[in-house]
Amino acid sequence: MNGIKIVVLAKQVPDTRNVGPDAMKADGTVNRSVLPAIFNPEDLNALEQALRIKESYEGVTVTLLTMGPVRAAEIIREGLYRGADDGILLTDRAFAGSDTLATSYALALAVRRLAPDLVIGGRQAIDGDTAQVGPQVAEKLGWPQVTYAEEMHFEGERLIIRRRLERGVENVSAPLPLVVTVNGTAPACRYRNAKLVMKYKYARTDTELQAESSDYIAAGRPAIKITEWGVDAIGADPEKLGLSGSPTKVKEIENVILQSKESKRLTASDGDIESLVRELLENHTIG
Amino acid sequence: MNNLFVFCELDEGRPAEVSLELLTRGRSLADTLGCRLEALVLGSGLDGIENELFPYGVDVVHLGDDPVLEHYRTMPYTSVITGLFKQEQPQIALMGATTTGRDLGPRVSSALHSGLTADCTSLEIGDHYVKKTDTTYKNLLYQIRPAFGGNIIATIINPDHRPQMATVREGVMKREIINKNYRGELRRIDVSAFIKPEDLAVEIIERHMEARKVDIKSAQIIVSGGYGVGSKENFAMLYELASLLGGEVAASRAAVDAGYAGHERQVGQTGVTVRPKLYIACGISGQIQHTAGMNQSGKIIAINNDPMAPINSIADYVINGDVAEVIPRLIKYYKANAR
């Protein structure tokens, strides 16, 4: 499909897959500051799908859209290095504390303003594993959705999409406009392109520019500026954002105190293992 | 009005296991609330399906039986469910955290502007007091799940929005028939009243469903490997031990992410919940998201080279050592002693 406009939804997340020993504080809570912030893995799969469409047709543009703190501009640059055309950072105090519904409200308004033909997101973000934002954005836009996509291509004006389900696969055909969420089983994202890194490494948002050093300014003009949008830019009703716009509330957070069982301590020695096996056989746990 | 609804998914024309589990939990929550339990089933050619649901204590079965609903599709299902929910105003709506439930739940919650909590590991009824306004919300649904990073359990509530929605994975709740002669009422939904032509925009071209291959849920003995097993090759030892013991191999998410085992073997909050007679945790640290799916096992053996690993505190036997040494010894002494 020549000339279509694609928006990729991407989120910066703490890398919960590599929780090291120092990730827990002494009181048993998570030390977020030591977890590296990364491009949500399945959103990279989503970006790859968008880039493949861009390569296959004329005049396709790919815009990355992310909502988060200023720091999340990092993943927009990461997307530019891999072939995205531009990026929008949705950032505003009023967004803080949003649950998935309030998040999807803001994202849907931003998508409306961008007016793309196709929105592609990841299946889920690893910080909560909720997989809600994609379908909720689709509903807010009033568009159909296709989740768990693994492969897609156009046949005429319709997208043919292979979905990976728990127990099999399903092929569907869908018209545009459409929201697609991409599964981790889809092809991995291509690497950064060295030329694009050179071109975009100085891309900054306005807020980032204010904090830049003179070295940066001496380095010259960046190829593009990363657009920053706040509540006003998308015409959002602040009541529908943040804590007040979120139907779900956290009532309480409880630290898990593991109650120690009376456990038998053994070593890996032959004697210990043999007596364990015998004990399990005798009490019919195994055998 | 204001009853508890369970969306009952079908698995080859029969009520899915997870839906029956939710009906069982739904029945006891409805008893606590003093409300009715209502089931919602959509599909095609479903004559008599209500009889499979009533024994779980279902007071009303809402049946949408129409060829257009034969296979699950997001938009027509969403339209029927949101339409029905607008009429019936349920206070609680539960669904399975399956590929269907996780596609449908957020869509419905967005349409009704009601909160949704994914992958709950426990559901309870309780009150909530807000100091600022000095109001007490009575009888809310506590949606309980491990939260970010583990080590914390969050209780989520939706004080002001209805229905209170939650998804739960298969195996988390127990399934139990309340009374095999229990009879509720069957109500047919006029599906055509809810579905708009544009709901049919996405067409299914073909489907290939596979029979359930690996079934760790019903295994009596589980040998489960974590990131500490170190490689896919090392998992071979676990398969050998499991087949000797007549059990199955399972894995932690870190092991699945690393490609050591398939996703269908993942135990935990976002995997399968298991309750085997014996669970052997090999090189698994025991984060809450993992233990949420196995802490009800009969006996737990932890094999870990870190004497302080959290898994040790819920284990009956703690073997402090290297997986690569311990497993071959277990195999050897089992062969030597079993008859």
Ligand SMILES: Cc1cc2nc3c(=O)[nH]c(=O)nc-3n(C[C@H](O)[C@H](O)[C@H](O)COP(=O)(O)OP(=O)(O)OC[C@H]3O[C@@H](n4cnc5c(N)ncnc54)[C@H](O)[C@@H]3O)c2cc1C
């Ligand atoms: C939203 C969310 C949902 C999640 N859902 C799940 C879920 O459903 N299931 C799940 O399992 N996890 C889940 N997790 C991940 C969970 O928090 C942990 O990261 C994961 O369980 C850790 O897996 P592990 O114990 O195998 O790896 P690690 O934490 O890396 O532990 C490896 C262990 O192996 C030991 N070890 C290393 N080498 C050896 C050796 N040679 N011999 C013996 N022992 C050794 C180490 O001491 C360590 O204890 C989820 C996380 C999030 C954020």
Ligand SMILES: Nc1ncnc2c1ncn2[C@@H]1O[C@H](COP(=O)(O)O)[C@@H](O)[C@H]1O
């Ligand atoms: N803050 C955000 N900004 C941009 N995209 C998001 C954001 N949150 C979620 N998404 C998208 O929605 C998908 C599902 O997220 P979640 O519902 O949080 O699991 C992600 O993979 C992203 O594509």
